[in-house]
Amino acid sequence: MAHPLPSAALHPVPAPLRHPPNVTHLISTATALPHLKQIQAQILRNSHHHHNHHLFQLLLYSLPFPSYALSLLSFIPADIPPPCQLPNKILKHLSRSDNPHKALVFFQAMQNKFFPIDRFSFPPLLKAASRALSLSEGKMIHGLAAKLGFETDPFVQTALMGMYAACGLISEARTVFDKMPQRDVVTWNIMIDGYCRSRLFDDVLVLLEEMKSSDIKPDARVFTTILAACSRVGNLDIGRLVQEYISESNVVVDYQLQTALLNMYINFGAMDKAQSFYDELKPKNVVASTAMITGYSKIGNLEAAQLIFDEMVDKDLVCWSAMISCYANSDEPREALEIFGEMQQLGVKPDQVTMLSVISACARLGALDKAEQIHLYVDEKGFGTALPINNALIDMYAKCGSLDRATEVYGRVHRKNVISWTSMINAFATHGDVDNALTHFRQMRVENVEPNWITFVGVLYACSHAGLVEEGEKLFESMVKHYVIAPRLEHYGCMVDLYGRAGRLRDALEIVESMPMAPSIVIWGSLMAACRIHGESELGEFAAKRLLEIDPDHDGALVFLSNIYAKERKWENVGAVRNAMKHKGVSKERGCSMIEMNGDMHTFLTADKSHRRTDEIYAKLGEVVGKLREVGYAPNTNCVLVDLSEDEKKEAILWHSEKLALCYGLISREKQSTIRIIKNLRICEDCHDFMKMASKVLDTEIIIRDRTRFHQCRDGVCSCKDYW
DNA sequence: CTAGGGTTAG
Numbered sequence: 001m002a003h004p005l006p007s008a009a010l011h012p013v014p015a016p017l018r019h020p021p022n023v024t025h026l027i028s029t030a031t032a033l034p035h036l037k038q039i040q041a042q043i044l045r046n047s048h049h050h051h052n053h054h055l056f057q058l059l060l061y062s063l064p065f066p067s068y069a070l071s072l073l074s075f076i077p078a079d080i081p082p083p084c085q086l087p088n089k090i091l092k093h094l095s096r097s098d099n100p101h102k103a104l105v106f107f108q109a110m111q112n113k114f115f116p117i118d119r120f121s122f123p124p125l126l127k128a129a130s131r132a133l134s135l136s137e138g139k140m141i142h143g144l145a146a147k148l149g150f151e152t153d154p155f156v157q158t159a160l161m162g163m164y165a166a167c168g169l170i171s172e173a174r175t176v177f178d179k180m181p182q183r184d185v186v187t188w189n190i191m192i193d194g195y196c197r198s199r200l201f202d203d204v205l206v207l208l209e210e211m212k213s214s215d216i217k218p219d220a221r222v223f224t225t226i227l228a229a230c231s232r233v234g235n236l237d238i239g240r241l242v243q244e245y246i247s248e249s250n251v252v253v254d255y256q257l258q259t260a261l262l263n264m265y266i267n268f269g270a271m272d273k274a275q276s277f278y279d280e281l282k283p284k285n286v287v288a289s290t291a292m293i294t295g296y297s298k299i300g301n302l303e304a305a306q307l308i309f310d311e312m313v314d315k316d317l318v319c320w321s322a323m324i325s326c327y328a329n330s331d332e333p334r335e336a337l338e339i340f341g342e343m344q345q346l347g348v349k350p351d352q353v354t355m356l357s358v359i360s361a362c363a364r365l366g367a368l369d370k371a372e373q374i375h376l377y378v379d380e381k382g383f384g385t386a387l388p389i390n391n392a393l394i395d396m397y398a399k400c401g402s403l404d405r406a407t408e409v410y411g412r413v414h415r416k417n418v419i420s421w422t423s424m425i426n427a428f429a430t431h432g433d434v435d436n437a438l439t440h441f442r443q444m445r446v447e448n449v450e451p452n453w454i455t456f457v458g459v460l461y462a463c464s465h466a467g468l469v470e471e472g473e474k475l476f477e478s479m480v481k482h483y484v485i486a487p488r489l490e491h492y493g494c495m496v497d498l499y500g501r502a503g504r505l506r507d508a509l510e511i512v513e514s515m516p517m518a519p520s521i522v523i524w525g526s527l528m529a530a531c532r533i534h535g536e537s538e539l540g541e542f543a544a545k546r547l548l549e550i551d552p553d554h555d556g557a558l559v560f561l562s563n564i565y566a567k568e569r570k571w572e573n574v575g576a577v578r579n580a581m582k583h584k585g586v587s588k589e590r591g592c593s594m595i596e597m598n599g600d601m602h603t604f605l606t607a608d609k610s611h612r613r614t615d616e617i618y619a620k621l622g623e624v625v626g627k628l629r630e631v632g633y634a635p636n637t638n639c640v641l642v643d644l645s646e647d648e649k650k651e652a653i654l655w656h657s658e659k660l661a662l663c664y665g666l667i668s669r670e671k672q673s674t675i676r677i678i679k680n681l682r683i684c685e686d687c688h689d690f691m692k693m694a695s696k697v698l699d700t701e702i703i704i705r706d707r708t709r710f711h712q713c714r715d716g717v718c719s720c721k722d723y724w
Numbered sequence: 725c726t727a728g729g730g731t732t733a734g
Binding site for chain 1 (some may be wrong): 725726727728729730731732733734
């Protein structure tokens with residue numbers, strides 16, 4: 001019967017066994033899965049009366065390998081039930097693990113074998129149910145506890161409260177709370193936390209008053225709980241009240257309560273108050289500093305965020321990630337990637353959250369080579385299977401101008417969620433592939449994935465850019481009626497655009513007048529642009545004036561107005577607009593184009609002469625302009641500010657940053673590879689014509705990402721069909 | 725043989 005196992009040579013066991021070996025000791029030294037399996041084989045081989053006991057001990061030490069632990073259960077015969085302590089220990093362990101549901105599975109298996117349970121089994125079980133947010137199982141366990149007469153056990157009661165509070169059944173939690181004969185500070189806190197989660201702040205206050213008049217006094221943790229909830233929800237009043245309570249009572253304000261207070265200021269956007277509080281904080285800690293960084297990040301104060309970060313002594317992964325996302329979200333992708341590089345050099349290992357920020361930074365940067373490099377890295381480090389990562393990759397490739405690679409990643413995602421679908425639909429929409437955008441939208445509904453408001457922005461955008469008025473109207477209606485999604489500014493913007501481009505200006509105006517919120521710059525801007533295309537001076541003038549009320553320096557509106565006045569020979573008005581333009585300062589955002597070459601991003605401003613190959617670039621520009629003129633190119637100065645002479649205008653337009661970037665690409669690229677340019681503003685009409693003609697004359701593909709979409713120019717035609 | 729509550733990145 002006792003034949004040696006193949007692996008016995010590695011872990012020699014004395015045989016023959018006159019005395020049972022000290023299995024207990026053997027088990028307690030096992031750390032690896034193969035070792036445990038070997039011991040299991042040995043236990044099963046040497047059947048004796050300690051059999052079950054040993055298997056349970058083995059089970060206990062197998063808990064780091066939950067699937068194996070569960071499989072062990074099938075080797076345990078039901079005839080000699082183990083004492084309760086062992087299974088209870090296992091329940092406790094599993095209930096705290098990453099997958100608390102395993103505790104419930106284990107419990108089910110225990111019941112099938114008729115293992116005994118006692119009152120000590122219930123707190124871990126209820127903990128598992130509350131962590132798994134499994135109300136139905138929680139209720140079942142409650143029923144069982146009642147049946148076995150454990151409902152009056154204070155430990156079971158506390159766990160029941162916690163379970164109901166976590167699952168949102170606050171009234172059930174309260175019923176248990178009221179029944180409890182004795183309550184301590186923790187019991188009160190669980191109840192208060194429950195009310196906080198259900199956002200019932202009035203009840204929180206009532207309970208806090210009750211607590212103060214009881215013999216239990218609130219402690220720092222109770223206050224932390226409430227403050228954290230207030231800042232999450234943005235409830236300033238309650239936050240103030242709690243602050244008063246804290247100064248009245250003599251609780252010791254520990255660092256976690258300090259952090260909660262700090263966090264409250266931050267969440268209310270009171271960064272000056274937060275800063276003075278933070279200055280007083282001694283010693284500082286990572287959590288508080290990280291909160292400060294995100295606070296400054298949210299109000300766009302990058303310098304202040306960087307300062308906090310620089311002064312931190314112990315930087316952990318979380319604060320590095322915060323700093324990276326701070327730059328990524330403030331549209332400073334290069335800095336974000338640089339920080340990521342520094343972090344790696346210091347040997348700090350990124351996690352999924354870090355990578356999401358890094359991928360999003362790369363998407364904003366628009367550098368395709370860099371994108372592929374990051375994709376490789378993500379796969380190499382094992383993040384490549386996570387859904388959020390793949391969704392971010394789809395978006396990244398789309399924003400870097402590679403619809404193909406976006407589609408490729410998308411095709412490999414098995415369980416697509418709304419974000420996967422929406423990212424892909426948006427990718428098609430911004431690349432001008434309306435058919436695919438709409439097909440995927442339909443397919444998404446076939447597969448029972450519910451679209452959200454962002455999905456609708458994507459499809460409506462696609463419709464407006466393809467002139468599909470009826471389709472767009474239908475989608476808008478179904479969004480409101482069928483999906484019960486309240487239209488946002490973005491949706492109204494698409495509708496104004498949809499009607500405006502199609503020349504249905506009265507419908508466009510009707511949308512503007514009927515929308516429940518104040519029209520933004522974008523709304524007036526698209527109405528104005530539609531009027532320009534369709535020659536509707538009167539409505540256009542109206543829109544431009546509204547636009548200037550919001551933004552008195554708006555280039556487009558000033559140019560548009562002066563052009564209308566000039567056409568109508570209203571010279572005094574032209575003069576007024578010109579004056580307005582003279583007073584206008586430097587425009588808030590200068591035109592800027594980037595192109596990636598051998599892994600580096602090269603940036604060009606309008607009329608930029610700072611590049612080291614400036615001479616060659618301008619020579620190339622002259623050459624290209626010459627070739628284009630031969631096929632009929634003439635500079636189109638419609639979009640230039642009027643206070644320049646006609647010659648100056650022509651020159652200014654030839655020196656637009658995207659033309660410089662194009663020429664740099666032409667002189668430095670290898671072979672006939674595609675030229676990809678990223679521009680911060682909308683591309684102007686002249687540059688658009690220029691790129692189209694250049695793609696034909698120079699026989700090269702040119703892809704430009706402007707502020708809102710892609711222009712893929714090939715053989716003299718652009719993917720936007722001149723509709724942007 | 726007991727346990728249960730709070731803060732940070734997306």
